[in-house]
Amino acid sequence: MGSFVNSSRNGGGGGAVVDKGVDFAQYFCTYGFLYHQKEMLCDRVRMDAYFNAIFVNKQHFTGKVVLDVGTGSGILAIWSAQAGARKVYAVEATKMAEHARALVKANNLQDVVEVIEGSIEDITLPEKVDVIISEWMGYFLLRESMFDSVICARDRWLKPTGVMYPSHARIWVAPIRSGVGEHKMGDYQSTMDDWCDFVDETKTYYGVDMSVLSKPFAEEQKKYYLQTSLWNNLHPNQVIGSTAILKEIDCLTATVNDILEVRADICSSITLENTRFCGYGGWFDVHFRGRKEDPAQQEIELTTAPSVDNGTHWGQQVFLLHPPIRVSEGDNLSVSFSMNRSNENHRLMEVDFSCEIQPVSGKLIPRFSNKFYIE
Template structure:
């Protein structure tokens, strides 16, 4: 095996490992498969944006689609998808296309756009921009997207077992991190499911809503939201997750939700921890501004300002 072949094999192995959690996420896989099976007909032309290993394209082909396009910008992942599709006998139905979803022009318009470009809060892997641009160029006017809508949710929390991310590891606890703590962004984020049942300090609110494939330019960050406290406690964090509605016109209950403490999804929730926890009472209102990173393939948020009213 020469160096180039060895490097390719290592890359393919890395991609396979990256997708393993997704394949083991029954909520994710079942929701996509059911939605695809409900919407695909023998006349359907389907495109999967960000196909990865091509699993969702296999669902579409098995459901009887006439033609399926597997769009993938990473050559190693595209090769893995191509091999996986061939192993399952669908090379005649599924065509792997290597390229950027925002610039690709398929030889025909598609009936169904499938994508799983969702991050921790749903909107933070550019699903709005990627799917919107691809749909403008390649989706029929009466075409549909799976998922149909994605909601980024936020709620105030009193998680007592969480600390600032820079204080959570005993390996680095003996250093002074005051400079980094003063910066906004990922340094004070945790991405793990809580070990205890999640009971928010107030009702969850929709921070952002994306109609997948319908709009392509997200509004500028930060997004402001009013959060209401409905039980007394100590405000220690804000928790964020997403709700993806897969095929609401046919099955309103078919969703993917990474709500903390529920059935484990391959996505963790996001937890923004406050440096200075504050007591709150029922009826208090918090005005929060969040950077979601919707214009980049990353999550970069911060608490811009907070106000307590009586």
């Protein structure tokens, strides 16, 4: 995830006005710390993909004007300059801009890279740009809603012949097996047992009956333990069925309306014999292809798919079923998916899965639905 500009209003249509102060307190503030930047800079998959995308496709940068949206430490702006850019505008909403400015100067690039502290919606550039580069991806790609600001930057500042880095993105999902669900259910049950003891003791010792709050407490804890998606580093052998694409994005043409709500109907076939369907695993990839009229010399992919030893700081998002369902090779899953932004915080997501299972042998398992929160 990049260090972000302040999305005070959504570009490309759609979305409500966001209170800048609240948004900064809830979200941007963490990106002003070097420890957070270091976590991303230590992600070798992330770093190698952007490094290779820039330096094997120098034709997109040499002599060109580049805009880095949410520059953070300034690493992408520095690479763009090293690849031969004539001018780089590096925009950053947080005080990390001061560190980026120092880093640019320490690398003797201050005559090429101009660090601008401010939100992309509010700043003004003296010229249009040939390239927009940004590391805008959040968990499950769209958490954090950073792409809104990239769209705004594109619509305001990219030349008609310009290119986007990355140029394309996809969201993936697959059925998985995992032992984490039992632990989360155990934690939930332990919490509810503790609540029951609390209610009994409060009535016994203090004469106040708290049981009227038991239902809202249970709903609160159920959301926390059982319905909130988990960050995980899945092993490929935890994927038990065929993968499917939920969403494809062309960064050159997508609008905010295109990503406000993601809907998909997909099918997956179980590929393991006699296993447990414990939930869904979700991840994303992005591609650096240039544009049709000006393609990359070499396409680079950054993927956050389950990996044996090459994971990213994004990991995967895991949506667990309680309880798991026994499935077998050849069983077919028919899944309907939807993802919307939270009403309380536009940078968080609410996800709905509904699934019908057609076993190879046996009776149809009727459609069941689950709601999850990406927080």
